[in-house]
Amino acid sequence: MFRDITIGQYYKADSFVHKLDPRIKILLTLWFIVIIFICKTFFSLALMILLVTVSIAFSKVPFKMFLKSLKPIIPIIIFTCIINMLYIKNGDVLLEFWKIKITSEGLNTALFMTIRIITLIVCSSILTYTTVPTMLTDAIERLLSPLKVFHIEVHTLAMMMTLALRFIPTLIEEIERITNAQKARGANFESGKLIQKIKAMIPVLIPLFVSAFSRAYELAFAMSCRCYRGGEGRTRMKQMKLSYKDLIAVFVFVLTTAGVILFNIYLKSFSF
Amino acid sequence: MDNYIDFQNVTFAYLNEDEEQSSAKNVIENFNLKIKKGDFVAVLGHNGCGKSTVAKLCNAIEIPQKGKVYVDGLDTSDGDKLYDIRQKVGMVFQNPDNQIVATIVEDDVAFGPENLGIEPKEIRKRVDEALKSVSMYDFRFFEPHKLSGGQKQRVAIAGIIAMKPECIVLDESTAMLDPRGRKEVMNTVKMLNEEFGITIIFITHYMDEAVKANRVIVMENGKIVLDGTPKKVFGEVDILKKAGLDVPEATELSLELKKSGVGLPDNILSMEELFKALESLI
Incomplete structure (x- = not known):
C-alpha cells in the first residue's frame, strides 16, 4: 500500500516555475515572506495576491492542490481572526453584545492577517510543489555554503x-x-x-x-x-545555472516590491 | 602485473577496540590467494567461513594484522592509496536498499564519480553509459524504492561501473533476490567480465551461480579447501559436503544416475549438459 508514495509534495509538470533555479525559488519565497509583512495597506496586499495568482498560473499546478495545502491551517486562521477581533478595541464599534465588542479596526486587522497567512502558505506551497526534494536540499547546500567560513x-x-x-x-x-x-x-x-x-x-x-x-x-x-569522504573535493553532476527565466522572475519581484512600497506610502489613507 | 589481487600470508581478526590482539579469534590465518586480471572467480563457503572478510580485505575496508594484500601492485595498508584502491575495486553488497544513496536512480549512479571529483560533463557521460550497460537507462528518473530487487542491485552495479573500476567484488549480492533478479544480476556480471574485461569476485552460496565462473574457490574455516575450474571443484563431492555445501542439482543427479549404472560422462554441471548427455544415450 505504501509502494506508490512520493516524498514531499512535488507535482510533476513542465512549467515556467518548475524550470526556475531552485536557489532562486528559495530566495524569492523568503523575499515574498518579507514583503508580505511590509505590506501596510490592502492595495499592497492586493498586489501580492496578484503576484501569487500569476505564479500559480505559471506553475501549472491545479488550484485545488493549493486548497488542499490550506486545509490544515484553517484552525490557525480562525484562531487569529477571533483573537484579533476580540482584543482590538479601537475604531468604530460595529457590533456589541454582552462583553464582546467588535470594532472596524479589529475586523480590518483580522482580514489583513488572514490574507497574509493564506498568501504565505500558498507561496511556500508553490516552492514545494514545483521543486523535487533533492533539488531543494541541493539548493540549500549551495545557498548555505558561505557558512563554511564559520x-x-x-x-x-x-x-x-x-x-x-x-x-x-x-x-x-x-x-x-x-x-x-x-x-x-x-x-x-x-x-x-x-x-x-x-x-x-x-x-x-x-x-x-x-x-x-x-x-x-x-x-x-x-x-x-564508493570513495565518499565528505564534501571536500566533491563535484556535482547536476549543475545549477541561472537562466534568463530566473532574471524575469527576479524582475517581477522587484517590480512588485516597488509597487508595495509606493502603495504603502501614497495610499495609506485608503483603508476600510 | 599478472596477479591483480594478491593476498600474501594474510592473518586477520575482528578486534574490539579494548581487546588485545591475542584474545581475538583469527578469521583467516596465513591466507594466500592470487587473482588474475580479467578473471571471474566465485568464492563459495558456509556461513562464517571468512569469505566476506576476504571481500573486505580486497578494497581496504579492513587491513590485515599480518601479511599484505596488494591490489594492482598497491598495498592496501598504505593510507595514501586508499581511495585509489577503492576506485579500482568496487563492491556490491547484499542488501540493495542499504547501498543506494540518492532518491533518484541517476543521482545515485553519479554518487561515486562525484566523490572522485570528476568534471560534471564527464560524470553525465559515465552515468548514461553505466546505466545503459546494466540495461537500466530507461529507469534513470525512477525512485529506487519503486524498483524490484534485481533492478536495484543493477543500479548499485551501475554506481560502481561509473567509477570505472578494474575489479568488482559482489558480496552475496544475489542472496536477497528472487530467481529472476538473481538471473538478471548474474547475466549483467558475466557481460561486464566478458565485454569490459572487469575482474569479478563473486561471493555466493548458490552453486548454480558458481558454475558460471572461470574459477571456483571453496573456503572452510578461513582456509581454501578447493580451488580450480568449476568442473574440477564440483567433482570433489566429498570435500564439498564436508564444507557444508551442496553440489549443483544437475551434478548430484548425474552422480546418482551413474551409481545406478547409467553411462554418463563425468563433470556434468548444468541441466542443459545433463539433457544433452541423456539425449545421446537414448
Whole structure:
C-alpha cells in the first residue's frame, strides 16, 4: 500500500516555475515572506495576491492542490481572526453584545492577517510543489555554503537531509513488515484505549530502531566503498545555472516590491 | 602485473577496540590467494567461513594484522592509496536498499564519480553509459524504492561501473533476490567480465551461480579447501559436503544416475549438459 508514495509534495509538470533555479525559488519565497509583512495597506496586499495568482498560473499546478495545502491551517486562521477581533478595541464599534465588542479596526486587522497567512502558505506551497526534494536540499547546500567560513558542515547537513528523504519509503516498508509480523504473532494494534495503542507500538518501534542502526552501518560501509569522504573535493553532476527565466522572475519581484512600497506610502489613507 | 589481487600470508581478526590482539579469534590465518586480471572467480563457503572478510580485505575496508594484500601492485595498508584502491575495486553488497544513496536512480549512479571529483560533463557521460550497460537507462528518473530487487542491485552495479573500476567484488549480492533478479544480476556480471574485461569476485552460496565462473574457490574455516575450474571443484563431492555445501542439482543427479549404472560422462554441471548427455544415450 505504501509502494506508490512520493516524498514531499512535488507535482510533476513542465512549467515556467518548475524550470526556475531552485536557489532562486528559495530566495524569492523568503523575499515574498518579507514583503508580505511590509505590506501596510490592502492595495499592497492586493498586489501580492496578484503576484501569487500569476505564479500559480505559471506553475501549472491545479488550484485545488493549493486548497488542499490550506486545509490544515484553517484552525490557525480562525484562531487569529477571533483573537484579533476580540482584543482590538479601537475604531468604530460595529457590533456589541454582552462583553464582546467588535470594532472596524479589529475586523480590518483580522482580514489583513488572514490574507497574509493564506498568501504565505500558498507561496511556500508553490516552492514545494514545483521543486523535487533533492533539488531543494541541493539548493540549500549551495545557498548555505558561505557558512563554511564559520566551520559549519553545510555539506554534511545536506547529505543527512538527502539520506533521510531516501530512507523514508524504506523505513515505511519496514514498519509495514514488522507490524504484519507482530500481528501474525497475535499483537493487537486496533483496539484498546490510546495508552494501550501506544504501548502496542513498542514491539514495532524497537525492531525498527535496531534495523535502522544496522542499515546505517551498512550504508556507511557502502558509501566509503564508493570513495565518499565528505564534501571536500566533491563535484556535482547536476549543475545549477541561472537562466534568463530566473532574471524575469527576479524582475517581477522587484517590480512588485516597488509597487508595495509606493502603495504603502501614497495610499495609506485608503483603508476600510 | 599478472596477479591483480594478491593476498600474501594474510592473518586477520575482528578486534574490539579494548581487546588485545591475542584474545581475538583469527578469521583467516596465513591466507594466500592470487587473482588474475580479467578473471571471474566465485568464492563459495558456509556461513562464517571468512569469505566476506576476504571481500573486505580486497578494497581496504579492513587491513590485515599480518601479511599484505596488494591490489594492482598497491598495498592496501598504505593510507595514501586508499581511495585509489577503492576506485579500482568496487563492491556490491547484499542488501540493495542499504547501498543506494540518492532518491533518484541517476543521482545515485553519479554518487561515486562525484566523490572522485570528476568534471560534471564527464560524470553525465559515465552515468548514461553505466546505466545503459546494466540495461537500466530507461529507469534513470525512477525512485529506487519503486524498483524490484534485481533492478536495484543493477543500479548499485551501475554506481560502481561509473567509477570505472578494474575489479568488482559482489558480496552475496544475489542472496536477497528472487530467481529472476538473481538471473538478471548474474547475466549483467558475466557481460561486464566478458565485454569490459572487469575482474569479478563473486561471493555466493548458490552453486548454480558458481558454475558460471572461470574459477571456483571453496573456503572452510578461513582456509581454501578447493580451488580450480568449476568442473574440477564440483567433482570433489566429498570435500564439498564436508564444507557444508551442496553440489549443483544437475551434478548430484548425474552422480546418482551413474551409481545406478547409467553411462554418463563425468563433470556434468548444468541441466542443459545433463539433457544433452541423456539425449545421446537414448
